[in-house]
Amino acid sequence: MSSGSHGERKPEAELGLLDATMIGMGAMIGAGIFVLTGLATEIAGPAAIAVFALNGVVTAFTGLSYAELASAIPKSGGGYAFVREVFDDLSSFLMGWMLWFAYMIAGALYALGFAPNFLELLHVYGLAPAPGQVGAITLPVVEAAVPVSVGLAFTAVLLLVALNAASTAASGSVETIFTLVKVAILVVFVAFGALSPMFSTAEFQPLFPVDGSAFAIIPAMGLTFIAFEGYDLITTVTEEVKNPRENIPKAIFLSLAVTVVVYLAVVTVAVGTLGAQGLAEAGEAGIAQAATEFMPTGLPVIQNGGAIIVFGAVFSTLTALNAVVIASSRVAFSMGREGQLLPSIGQLHHRFGTPFVAILASAVVMLASVALPTKSAGNMSSLFFLLSFIVVNGAVIRLRRERPDMKRPYEMPYYPAPPVLGILLNLVLTSVLIWYLVQTDPLALVLSVGWILLGGLAYVGLNRYRSSGEASGSLADPGASETTAEPVPGEDD
Numbered sequence: 001m002s003s004g005s006h007g008e009r010k011p012e013a014e015l016g017l018l019d020a021t022m023i024g025m026g027a028m029i030g031a032g033i034f035v036l037t038g039l040a041t042e043i044a045g046p047a048a049i050a051v052f053a054l055n056g057v058v059t060a061f062t063g064l065s066y067a068e069l070a071s072a073i074p075k076s077g078g079g080y081a082f083v084r085e086v087f088d089d090l091s092s093f094l095m096g097w098m099l100w101f102a103y104m105i106a107g108a109l110y111a112l113g114f115a116p117n118f119l120e121l122l123h124v125y126g127l128a129p130a131p132g133q134v135g136a137i138t139l140p141v142v143e144a145a146v147p148v149s150v151g152l153a154f155t156a157v158l159l160l161v162a163l164n165a166a167s168t169a170a171s172g173s174v175e176t177i178f179t180l181v182k183v184a185i186l187v188v189f190v191a192f193g194a195l196s197p198m199f200s201t202a203e204f205q206p207l208f209p210v211d212g213s214a215f216a217i218i219p220a221m222g223l224t225f226i227a228f229e230g231y232d233l234i235t236t237v238t239e240e241v242k243n244p245r246e247n248i249p250k251a252i253f254l255s256l257a258v259t260v261v262v263y264l265a266v267v268t269v270a271v272g273t274l275g276a277q278g279l280a281e282a283g284e285a286g287i288a289q290a291a292t293e294f295m296p297t298g299l300p301v302i303q304n305g306g307a308i309i310v311f312g313a314v315f316s317t318l319t320a321l322n323a324v325v326i327a328s329s330r331v332a333f334s335m336g337r338e339g340q341l342l343p344s345i346g347q348l349h350h351r352f353g354t355p356f357v358a359i360l361a362s363a364v365v366m367l368a369s370v371a372l373p374t375k376s377a378g379n380m381s382s383l384f385f386l387l388s389f390i391v392v393n394g395a396v397i398r399l400r401r402e403r404p405d406m407k408r409p410y411e412m413p414y415y416p417a418p419p420v421l422g423i424l425l426n427l428v429l430t431s432v433l434i435w436y437l438v439q440t441d442p443l444a445l446v447l448s449v450g451w452i453l454l455g456g457l458a459y460v461g462l463n464r465y466r467s468s469g470e471a472s473g474s475l476a477d478p479g480a481s482e483t484t485a486e487p488v489p490g491e492d493d
Helices: 017-028 036-072 079-086 089-124 148-166 168-195 214-228 230-235 244-274 276-294 306-337 356-369 374-402 417-440 442-472
Strands: 136-139 144-147 297-299
Touching: 017 168, 017 230, 017 244, 017 306, 036 079, 036 214, 036 230, 036 244, 036 276, 036 374, 036 417, 079 089, 079 230, 079 306, 079 374, 089 148, 089 214, 089 276, 089 306, 089 356, 089 374, 089 442, 144 148, 148 306, 148 356, 168 244, 168 276, 168 306, 214 244, 214 374, 214 417, 230 244, 230 306, 230 374, 244 276, 276 306, 306 356, 374 417, 374 442, 417 442
Parallel strands: none
Antiparallel strands: 136 144
């Protein structure tokens, strides 16, 4: 923990390039690959492979904008910090409000993905029935029955919230270890799958669902877009990364490149072995179930080779959950520090040095959201990330126009083509996803609109609170000294 030039407490720069890269990969190679693969094949059939490839292309354009903005504005908060620097108060509040929600809902999604895979792991060793046969737990006080999977998701969120509340360094180290382990496990999955007889006779035809068309790719892209949000997550912890002007852009590109390669390899093997129909029927446990079909059995200690992959699924969903607990709290912390949420949310804990209140505030929504259907959580999170990325691409264009001489250690090539293409492609996906929600998931759409309306009320209420505090002299404007990008702890230059 350190003090800034104005006496405020700032986070310590404890994370290196590897840690930053692993935070991004931890989110991207997590629930997206284990939880959403089955849902994507349900919509797009074997073309789910193309879904993830095209999402990688769309992501790359916005990733270039993030890299340039991160090098110019080395402040924590992700896309919120950039928009706060460029746009007005209301626009930046809405950006932070949407991004905060997207991460909290993503946390619920990852926790919901963790539960069936954990049950599948117990099932492989004969310690529990198959996930579909596990019942509910009756709560003695309220006399209500809670599905075991929801209880497990709730517990996972609680444990990782406690870890993050206690130590940033511990959570960062855990993220690096978890991510390295799961990438190694996925390499094993791809190797065994590609060499199995099932894959050698794989049929990828018909490429699209029998009752669908090539356009099925687009709503599937919208649903799974959340899988590639990790580069924003890296920039939420900018002030905790050493030499962020150089390490953040490098971490963005490294994590994106590795993630796209891993996704294409894993989804191709999964579709080629279990088949699109089998993956769709397996749902959140699709990859784990594919592995049990072709991995060897009768092995020492682990007994079933498929158990390794199921173990990897548990690791991956926990890693992704840990990453978004970090990200959601940092977005809230940044908003609190800028005076756009309650001041207590923008303060570090006096003993742990973590954004304690911001973590607890994020945990409340995350815990409540584990009662949502998995698909609704994925849809809502993808929708808010898409909206946020449109604004971020607009921010890089406006910053270039208004501050052409600003220090930018990294500048994207072929400007302005990447941000313009990023805006257009994200707009297309947003429109299609909203249409898809109207048709198939109105709950997600209603909750999304409700969150925006709640944000409007919060904005008005907080402004009145701030005005009354300033009038009485008891509340200083926290954002008054933070309107320009300043060097941050850990920056070498």
